Amino acid sequence: MKTLRNYFPILTWGRHYDRQTLSDDLLAAVIVTIMLIPQSLAYALLAGLPPQAGLYASIAPIILYAVFGTSRALAVGPVAVVSLMTAAAIGAIAEQGSMGYGVAALTLAFLSGAILVLMGVLRLGFLANFLSHPVIAGFITASGILIAVSQTSHILGVSAGGHTLPEMVMALIGALPQTNPVTLIIGVAATGFLFWVRRGLKPLLRRAGLRPRAADIVTKAGPVLAVVASTLAVSLLDLQAQGVRVVGVVPQGLPPLTLPSLSPDLIGLLLVPALLISVIGFVESVSVAQTLAARRRQRIDPDQELIGLGAANLGAAFTGGMPVTGGFARSVVNFDAGAATAAAGAFTAIGLAIAALALTPLIHDLPIATLAATIIVAVLSLVDLGILRRAWAYSRTDFLAVAATILLTLTLGVEVGVSAGVLLSVALHLYKSSRPHVAEVGLVPGTQHFRNILRHAVQTDDAVLTLRIDESLYFANARFLEDHVADRVTPDCSLRHVVLMCSAVNEIDLSALESLEAIAHRLHTMGITLHLSEVKGPVMDRLKSTDFLAHLTGRVFLSQYEAWEALRGQGVIVRQPPPPAPVR
């Protein structure tokens, strides 16, 4: 049962809002605003959109999230991976810089907003769980590589397209001769500087006596220095004459009111990309929000988060923006800067609105190469090829999922990559659970514990076979159990009792029940009795609702030890009428 307050989290913190919280929020807002200006421009560029789209996408969405979202610190706006997916989705159907391109971006934001709200209302947040961590890690790593490579062209001052690594690399190599030396100098300088800011600046500030949090924040503001410096350089030395591409004229004013196109063809083309963008954006955003919320013993409601992010995207769609989600970097800054409530986000929006109104002329001479540098430095921190090693060390199936996701994302694009990753990990999971671990167990001498005979020195009885099934029994492994039991039992003529130890069986579905009936029936025809032990409450309740227990020739023992005491060393069994053959 959800109350009005569930749907409008703002009502929860709004009532206790005081002067102290206000000043905390204001400080955080100023810091985040400064950091977001270059970032927003850069991600718009990455998505292939005019720079102001990035600014607009950080205004209305932030306010809407502040109203509907449950995280106090999450900062919503354009993020690297989603921008890349936007570029991939729209680039396939419209010409960059064309009218249709911008409209397609709005439509994409609208669709993913609608999808997110729908998922939230239907409480389908759990669907995001089918993106396994290895798949996400692989996907983000591959995306980071794709983004870095795609931005290299701006560092070289050339134009080179492509949506997959081979395409991009070929295009880059082909364009090398047109490299613009001045642009290259700016680009390399900016990149180098930003890397140094990340690595070297913070320790320096600490030694200068700055408090850690302050040092952190100044470091995060590094891109602003690069932007200011390179912009000044361009305008003072008139480097545009040298062929350095700059942001150029950005319209001054508040976000315009825009309408996404609802043409069925366009929606048809963008629906799948929108779905993927929604789910991936949601997963990224929720994990950030959860981590930050936990630090202050706060909770976020994943299903409400869907509505918050959905509202943010709908807002972007109607205010000249692009698909957005909760970003990691900006949220952490917001949190570290002391944002106490979602109001901080609202103030950030105001700050960006002012920037859109007044500051756009100042960025006319901002070189594209600098923005590219900020993107490259940002995304390279996402690239984590170590996940391949870690996955390999942990389990082959996880490795397979990561490797496939990375490979397919790089070679066939983001959409194929992530979809294949999801399908593969589900398939691998089903395959594993379809052949469960079944251990033959015996009594550990001097205890009441039963352990795998292959792993421990244990007592067994020739007439009694005890199998511990380490998996819930359902249709995919029901027949496997039948085969396993038959293979083990058929050649062993001394057997009189088979005990299935069910301590790890969390469910027995109808297929598995019928397999158990078949096993009992076949064992009976061999003169062997089937028993169960340590059946869980919920499973037992379910078995009691059937006539399985009535037909079971053996018993159901509460503990395996009880079964052992009752059956060992016992002679031949009392024959009973066989249970009916299972209906197949």
Added chain:
Amino acid sequence: MKTLRNYFPILTWGRHYDRQTLSDDLLAAVIVTIMLIPQSLAYALLAGLPPQAGLYASIAPIILYAVFGTSRALAVGPVAVVSLMTAAAIGAIAEQGSMGYGVAALTLAFLSGAILVLMGVLRLGFLANFLSHPVIAGFITASGILIAVSQTSHILGVSAGGHTLPEMVMALIGALPQTNPVTLIIGVAATGFLFWVRRGLKPLLRRAGLRPRAADIVTKAGPVLAVVASTLAVSLLDLQAQGVRVVGVVPQGLPPLTLPSLSPDLIGLLLVPALLISVIGFVESVSVAQTLAARRRQRIDPDQELIGLGAANLGAAFTGGMPVTGGFARSVVNFDAGAATAAAGAFTAIGLAIAALALTPLIHDLPIATLAATIIVAVLSLVDLGILRRAWAYSRTDFLAVAATILLTLTLGVEVGVSAGVLLSVALHLYKSSRPHVAEVGLVPGTQHFRNILRHAVQTDDAVLTLRIDESLYFANARFLEDHVADRVTPDCSLRHVVLMCSAVNEIDLSALESLEAIAHRLHTMGITLHLSEVKGPVMDRLKSTDFLAHLTGRVFLSQYEAWEALRGQGVIVRQPPPPAPVR
């Protein structure tokens, strides 16, 4: 490692073949042959093929299965459900009775044969497990209804098509006025007689002093009586003049050598139906074979069965047959009649070959209505709507799978029905395992056992929360666990320790591991320590391969009781450096 004998099971029993086995097999063969003649004709009719196709499909396939199959008693040939699927698949692309129709049937047999052999060689038998019992039961029931309704037109002596229940019923109603009275009389009489044979004859024979097995076999031969009687009636009373449709001229001779068409278009159209026919035929056949084998402590090898059935279908494809599989009725008769080895099948094939050579003129006057009657009586025994009640009583998800399969099979056809059933049951399973049962447990006083606090009166400690997770931890439920723990822990400020009891956790994949790290990290920021208890050997081995245990602020206890003893009533915990935030 498979030996030559694995691939040619005939080598196993062939060496010990003696006079006694021979006479057993010969007797069984005679009985099965008599029973198969009308059945083969009938199922060919059901598949929309000329009657001889049914005979041919029971000759070469039986011999090939005898060589490659692992079951001693399985009788291979046309069966009701597969014949229906054949009709559905081919009816959609060729005109009944046309040249192309027969070729399509051969191609279908060829494709499903190839698919089965391929699955056998790649040991993909486990794929069949994804057909859950409820789906199979629902599918067979719905198919039985479709078959019975489709044959009603022959009882009425009218022609009415359709592949879904609504189509068929409308066609029947439309055709009612053309009902042929004489045909109707024959059809109703035959149906009534056959039902009586099933219900009333056996007790009669028993009272007449016949041994049960003999009575059984005579009963199974009932259709032959109906065939002989109605054929005589037609020829003596010249009922053809009354418009009674008969089998007519059936070419005399051994199965012809035929070639399936390999045109890419045709293969493209038939590939999916062939796949479904293969899997369903395999499942039906294996369950029969396993049940019969168990009675004599024999084993069948499912993967080798794939090869045996595949060879049988390839044989059918090249000898004017149709898709075949191991039939339930005929196999049971074969078994009851005492078939000792697969040689019985070979002798049956010889018997049918003689029939094809010499007896076809005798069935010229056999009324189609009689064959329809034998089909109706046979398939109605497959219809088991009780599965709906049983599934409902057992679990809603199983019920959903059955109901959907039956409904879709009846309304949209066999292929949609069975495919939807499989996808739905997989989806439901994933959904269930994505929100596992997590029980908060406490100590049962006076024991070392821990039980659900909601089900039992148990001792707990305000500072210690113990959660028993009743599911393997993998990507689909990893985040669920994070949310569950956070929801439970956040409001409870007296907590100092959280213990995850893992007795039912059979696997922890990389996603779940990272969720555990996230949980540990977030709990740590709340001043709560995370512990594990009763972790299984294989799972522990895997955890040891990571640095999770190094970062775990709490301990891993061998038994939950040990954890309880160590943690209860303990004061504040010793703080340790927090584990690094999980990479997401």
